Amino acid sequence: NENASVGEKLEYTITGIDPGAGIMGQAEEALSEYGLDNWEIQESSGAAMTAELDRAITEKEPIIVTGWIPHWKFFEYDLKMLEDPKGVFGGEENINTLVRKGLEEDLPGAYTFFDQFEWEPEHLQDVMLKIEKGQGEQEAAKEWASENEDLVKSWVEGAEPGNGAEVKVTYVAWADVIASSNVVKYVLENELDYKVELVQVEPGPMFASVADGSADAMVGAWLPSTHDAYMKKYKDDLVDLGVNLTGTRNGLVVPKYMEIDSIEDLKE
Ligand code: PBE
Numbered sequence: 001n002e003n004a005s006v007g008e009k010l011e012y013t014i015t016g017i018d019p020g021a022g023i024m025g026q027a028e029e030a031l032s033e034y035g036l037d038n039w040e041i042q043e044s045s046g047a048a049m050t051a052e053l054d055r056a057i058t059e060k061e062p063i064i065v066t067g068w069i070p071h072w073k074f075f076e077y078d079l080k081m082l083e084d085p086k087g088v089f090g091g092e093e094n095i096n097t098l099v100r101k102g103l104e105e106d107l108p109g110a111y112t113f114f115d116q117f118e119w120e121p122e123h124l125q126d127v128m129l130k131i132e133k134g135q136g137e138q139e140a141a142k143e144w145a146s147e148n149e150d151l152v153k154s155w156v157e158g159a160e161p162g163n164g165a166e167v168k169v170t171y172v173a174w175a176d177v178i179a180s181s182n183v184v185k186y187v188l189e190n191e192l193d194y195k196v197e198l199v200q201v202e203p204g205p206m207f208a209s210v211a212d213g214s215a216d217a218m219v220g221a222w223l224p225s226t227h228d229a230y231m232k233k234y235k236d237d238l239v240d241l242g243v244n245l246t247g248t249r250n251g252l253v254v255p256k257y258m259e260i261d262s263i264e265d266l267k268e
Contacts, residue, residue, distance in 0.1 A: 005268045006062055006260055007039065014252065015052050015065045016041040018172070020203030022226030023066045023089075023250045030088040030252070034263050041066070046174045053077065057255055064266075067253025070121040071175055072132040081251040083262035089250040090225030095180075097241040099217040100210050104239075107216065109160035109192050110167050114217050116155045117184065118244050123148065127179035137178060141186035152187055162194035170199045170206045170215040177220035180244070184219055204230065211237035219244055226250060 016024050027041045044052070049065050050073055056063035057077055064082075073079060097114050104111040123144070130140035145152050167188055171181040185196040201209065207227070209215035211234040221227050221240075226248075252263055260266065 006064075006258070007266060007268060009062050010064060012036075012039045014039060014041045015049050015063060016043055017049050017066055017174075018045050018203065019043050021066075021172075021174070022203075022222060022228070022230075023068060025229070026089050026226070026250060027066050027252065030084070030086075030263055033086050033088050034267060036263075036266055039266065050175075053255075060257065062258050063254065065253050067251060068176070069247075069249045070125045070128065072125065072128040073253075075125070075129060076132070078256040079253050080256050080261070081249065081253050082260065082265070084251055085262065085264065088263075089252075091249070092246075093222055093225055093248045093250070094243040095176075095219070095245040095248060096221040096223050097217065097219050097244045098207070098210050098221050099239045099241055100213045100215065101237070101239055102213065103216055107162065107165055107167060107194075109162050110165075110188060110194055110216065112159035113155055113188060113192060114184075114219075115241050116157065116159070117219065118155075119151060121245060121247050123151070124176055124179055124245060127183055128175050131179060131182075132175070137182040138186055140179070141182040142190075144183060145186055145190070152191065155187060156191045159192055161192050162188070164193060164195055167194045167196045167217065168199060168215045169196060169217050169219070170201045170209045171218065171220060172203050172206055173200055174220070180219045184217075203227075207231075207234045207238075210234070222248060222250075 031039050099114050127144045171177045181198050188194040188196050206218050207230040210218050
């Protein structure tokens, strides 16, 4: 039916990602803040969400997803983030690096690296796009590092080599965290002679593993809003090395061909 509302066409369903993601809590909050009581957020995953988005765009159908910047999907498709006048999605945020207590004493070179690791959204986008276009994750990290030698040098400056010591980094399978964790692995291994194990986990265990010391570091803490609940729970048990990137955004994302501009437009 051509005249059906967006809600009717979508059966009042927003395509979400994994249940432990901060953006899922924000999306639920958006439903209650904007009075969208008849809508629901469907659980999925980062990869399944982009597959759904691709299918809908190929068929020129409406779709609403939980989306974030930086992400390669904004380069692959013509998308817009719906306005969020109530600020439920927290506006611009930072990504922080968190390490376990004792890392500075145990692996000082790795600690120095994590402390100095900082880049721009454009850098992270470059790596994400290389991976999305089909390069292996380490291959993409290697090519990116060769294109950004000065920045990479600034991360390892003054850092003692690891002589083969092992570093364990936990990450969630979100495109941005996959890319950043792989760059960290590549640089620690190839510039500082560490051996890095990347361990894919669920969002809660990503924080818990660094807090209980079973992992050494994570580079995907979105703050102050997205991962606020995890930070409240674990902040006293880990070391926050501060911002590694600034200027992220979360929200509800739709193809540009959809005739809505604000989350408020969903209330009809
Ligand atoms: N994200 C990407 C995550 C943080 C990184 C926005 C999907 C989340 O919502 O928890």
